[in-house]
Amino acid sequence: MEQSPSCLKLFGSWASSYTHRVQLALKLKGLHFEYVEEDLTNKSPSLLLHNPVYKKVPVLLHLDRPIVESVIILQYIDETWTDHPIMPIDPHERAIARFWCHFADDKLGPAAGAVFGSSGEEQKAAVCQVHENLKLLEAELREGAFKGRRFFGGDKIGILDIVLGCGSYWLVVFDEVMEVKLVDPEAFPLFHAWLRDFEEQKEVNEIIPAIDRLLEYARGIRQLMLSLKDTTSSTTTTTATATTVATNSNNNVVIGSGTSV
Amino acid sequence: MMGNLLLNHLSSLNTWMRHGKRIPSFQKILIKGPWHVSHKKVPVLVHDGKSIAESLVILEYMDETWKENPILPEDPYQRAMARFWSKFGDEKCLPSFWQVFISQGEKIEEALVSASENLKILEGELKGKKFFNGETLGFADISLGWIVNVVILLEEIMELKMIDEQRYPSLSAWMKNFSDFPGIKDSFPPQERMLTKYRTLREALVATRGTN
Numbered sequence: 001m002e003q004s005p006s007c008l009k010l011f012g013s014w015a016s017s018y019t020h021r022v023q024l025a026l027k028l029k030g031l032h033f034e035y036v037e038e039d040l041t042n043k044s045p046s047l048l049l050h051n052p053v054y055k056k057v058p059v060l061l062h063l064d065r066p067i068v069e070s071v072i073i074l075q076y077i078d079e080t081w082t083d084h085p086i087m088p089i090d091p092h093e094r095a096i097a098r099f100w101c102h103f104a105d106d107k108l109g110p111a112a113g114a115v116f117g118s119s120g121e122e123q124k125a126a127v128c129q130v131h132e133n134l135k136l137l138e139a140e141l142r143e144g145a146f147k148g149r150r151f152f153g154g155d156k157i158g159i160l161d162i163v164l165g166c167g168s169y170w171l172v173v174f175d176e177v178m179e180v181k182l183v184d185p186e187a188f189p190l191f192h193a194w195l196r197d198f199e200e201q202k203e204v205n206e207i208i209p210a211i212d213r214l215l216e217y218a219r220g221i222r223q224l225m226l227s228l229k230d231t232t233s234s235t236t237t238t239t240a241t242a243t244t245v246a247t248n249s250n251n252n253v254v255i256g257s258g259t260s261v
Numbered sequence: 262m263m264g265n266l267l268l269n270h271l272s273s274l275n276t277w278m279r280h281g282k283r284i285p286s287f288q289k290i291l292i293k294g295p296w297h298v299s300h301k302k303v304p305v306l307v308h309d310g311k312s313i314a315e316s317l318v319i320l321e322y323m324d325e326t327w328k329e330n331p332i333l334p335e336d337p338y339q340r341a342m343a344r345f346w347s348k349f350g351d352e353k354c355l356p357s358f359w360q361v362f363i364s365q366g367e368k369i370e371e372a373l374v375s376a377s378e379n380l381k382i383l384e385g386e387l388k389g390k391k392f393f394n395g396e397t398l399g400f401a402d403i404s405l406g407w408i409v410n411v412v413i414l415l416e417e418i419m420e421l422k423m424i425d426e427q428r429y430p431s432l433s434a435w436m437k438n439f440s441d442f443p444g445i446k447d448s449f450p451p452q453e454r455m456l457t458k459y460r461t462l463r464e465a466l467v468a469t470r471g472t473n
Binding site: 053065067068069075079091092094095099102 | 317318319321322337338340341349353382
């Protein structure tokens with residue numbers, strides 16, 4: 001069903017993996033939408049109006065009604081435009097997908113954020129935590145719920161691919177910026193292969209920003225954070241901001257305090 | 262605390278679902294096994310040998326499997342709203358109430374201010390509606406139902422008033438409407454046992470933290 005641009009509007013941020021999730025879903029569904037880039041350091045009145053509770057991106061406006069929180073938006077999109085489904089049909093499969101979406105946002109994301117926001121021994125511990133989480137996913141790919149699948153959604157990208165994928169590219173960025181090994185292809189061969197495959201998909205490629213841009217962005221924030229940690233006279237605001245940036249849940253962590261889950 | 266509160270969810274759901282839906286006997290089982298060990302979460306529902314973890318995931322599963330008297334609305338936008346409020350309850354309200362519980366001295370007031378910000382938001386959403394779902398109980402109500410139990414506990418143990426009728430008329434009414442819904446009260450965990458447990462926990466917390 002063709003929708004005019006005025007029907008669908010997405011408020012997002014270029015480096016926000018949560019925004020990318022929604023952009024990807026809309027693209028997979030062939031839906032046209034108007035995109036509004038938000039400056040998260042200076043949020044627009046529209047954003048604050050449409051998301052008064054969390055004040056974050058992404059916000060999807062459909063027929064002037066706002067929907068917020070990326071996983072909720074994804075399900076809304078899937079239930080409103082039923083072609084090219086991104087959720088499985090079977091209730092148990094759907095429950096599994098939902099569970100692992102929660103896992104991505106409640107466990108893996110914050111763990112990755114902790115790696116980004118720390119150094120030394122603290123970082124080593126944070127890296128271990130990410131590995132613990134990746135181990136669980138690897139196990140599900142190897143012999144569990146997703147055994148034998150190309151994507152978590154099966155032959156095609158599904159909701160879990162979108163949720164995990166839009167965010168996991170940060171793990172690779174972190175590997176480079178901080179010289180850690182998060183997505184170790186030896187330890188997590190299936191996850192690694194899946195991520196590669198996901199990123200090579202045409203629609204995904206068109207949405208995720210170029211790696212150089214992400215690297216530059218992450219390096220900048222990382223440097224800022226480290227320099228704040230070094231100075232004894234760091235203000236509470238800047239430290240808080242840096243901490244918020246670092247630990248603001250999920251793979252989206254580096255994007256600043258204005259991004260949603 | 263989380264485990265118990267999640268149990269509340271499921272208890273409420275269990276009872277409501279039995280009331281509203283004809284469900285062939287299923288067992289609410291808390292199991293040890295890959296789910297419990299890996300994810301360390303309860304509750305886990307086992308149906309036809311398949312396990313589903315996480316209360317909100319379970320709620321959706323049940324609604325999709327037993328289709329009479331659905332708890333999620335049909336309209337996608339209303340569904341999104343129901344999911345939003347459930348998430349808000351878990352992500353914002355619960356930690357803020359917990360913070361009240363573990364605070365001491367003047368920190369309690371600080372924590373209460375935070376918690377009341379969330380209560381205000383809920384009050385605003387209810388706006389005179391009988392339930393978050395409208396005229397009847399729904400997904401959001403069941404997901405938020407733990408608030409009733411937790412607030413009673415907090416108010417009793419900490420000797421404070423969190424949800425008073427003047428500040429939160431809709432929420433106060435909702436607490437009563439929720440509790441009075443057929444079957445819900447039966448699903449509440451035994452009050453005295455909860456009080457004793459959390460009173461003990463509170464005392465232990467206060468003792469270890471000293472003057473904080």
